[in-house]
Amino acid sequence: MEWIQQLVNGISVGSIYALIALGYTMVYGIIKLINFAHGDVFMLGAFIGFFAITRWDVGFLPALIISMVLCAIIGVIIERVAYKRLRSATRIAALITAIGVSFLIEYTMIFFRGASPEAYPEVLPNTSIDIFGVSISSKSILILVVTIILMILLQFIVHKTKIGKAMRAVSLDADAARLMGINVDNTISATFAIGSALAGAAGVIFGAYYTRIEPLMGVLPGLKAFIAAVLGGIGNIPGAMVGGLVLGVVETVVSAFGFSLWRDAAAFIILILILILKPSGLFGKNTREKV
């Protein structure tokens, strides 16, 4: 029954990738920008959670919420300061800017607090729960539950609320959305806010799960979340969720078979394969114009 435990571990890791991937895919969907600074927002989220827990002595959930709120604000500031003025610039200019913002965040962080890692306090109950003879850590289950709640919340926002409908409309056709009276700038900011809040949540979850955070921790999970978004079909929200989970499970399976050194390689092999075999991703579709 060990494989069930591995599967649960994989899903837990995958749900962190999925939360970060959602921000990538939402931002790409609306302004066609791969926001490479997104992984660093995830890192900031982890540190905000860390400070909330150690300095203000709050529990896991309040820390999660504080981190989400602050990351949302950070996301909007990044968009307003760095990306907004590049909206009509070439995509490569915006991409290079995103990489620049990423470095700026990473090294500002290192400048002010050094590069040393920090140990996350134990905020989640760490016991084993036996289900049908399989022991699963309570941490994994809690993480999974929090992620599922956040994803349901996101689906609700995107499909049922006015701002969600505006986000979808802008991502499909910004000019047509303008003609409906939608404020495109505010809608783009809202997208950054929501995506960054999810990255902030992922940061706190990551910290609570792996217990070790450092200023460059966003790089690899950021890249992997990007792979997850591409795997699911970039711009596609359910695709990012599935892509993240698949990636997490594949990585765990590769490790479980004793190839843990190949874990990161497996993620990039997936990226290469998907780009060769189905560049639009698992859920991506090409819509044609009808006349």
Added chain:
Amino acid sequence: MLKVNNIDVFYGNIHALKDVSIEVKESEIVTLIGANGAGKSTLLKTLSGLLKPKSGTISYLSQQINGKQAQSIVKSGISHVPEGRRVFSNMTVEENLELGAYLRKDRDSIKKDIANVYELFPILGERRKQQSGTLSGGEQQMLAMGRALMAKPKLLLLDEPSMGLAPLIVKQIFEIIQMVNQQGTTVLLVEQNANMALSIADRAYVIETGKIVLSGTAKELQESEQVKAAYLGAL
């Protein structure tokens, strides 16, 4: 109701509209006819705030609206049905209509107006839960018009509603344009199909390479030799 005074609009270096002036009076159907690239869509985009004129003024209900944001123009009662329908393809028919009412807060009457749109275009009611990208071209045109009507416009801007549609569907769409007009909405209709447009319009303008070259009542233009030769073909 709408007065465009000597506007000039540029696309980068291209001088797309040169010193254009037109007027639309309350409850009229005014049509703007011209060939591809004459500047018809540019004019509509300028009216709805997607483009800004370099000079000249646009006044609507005795307020200046040139240079205003698109959303405040929609709010003031101008709805624009863009060329090529531009429906939100991955959203359902009903969601498209709801987006048309984006700036309205009166939930109950929004529901009623959606029902009205389904009455005007019964096929949309049948397909309300369908993704709008799966609709036929004619149905998409109807959806685009229904969506624009959801904003309760006083002035409706229509950009080539006949484009790419079968003659029978075009006829149907034009009947609906007349019906909408009779219910009190002023219409500015941009068309390449001069025959159809002139047959329902009160007045008309002819635009060529960014300049208004002719104007008059629809009847006058239908009989003008210049228009016949250039736009109506040998009938």
